[in-house]
Amino acid sequence: MPVLNPTVSTQITGTTSPTFAGARDATSGTAVAASSRYAEAVKFVSIAGFRANTYSINRYFIEFDTSGITVSPADATLSIYGFSNSLADIFSV
DSSP states (O other): OOOOOOSEEEEEEEOOBSSHHHHHTOOOEEEEEOOSTTOOSSEEEEEEOSSOEEEEEEEEEEEOOOTTOOSOOSOOOOOOOOOOSSOOOOOOO
């Protein structure tokens, strides 16, 4: 099985919201070229402030050049390294 590395990767830093649902459902953000292999692929930030809590979510987009694959694969493995100080679910789309 060939190993493909990303040809393009971009991190979208979401807008802040006073609710988690608002941060999760945000339809805008700031695109930042991922210059480090340790870019924050997925990041949830919750800040408790003097006046209110704020939430933001980062999303990471990866593009692979699959033009060299000539036969449809039966399966594939996506390997992403990460860490969490809590439970976390990751969804690849």
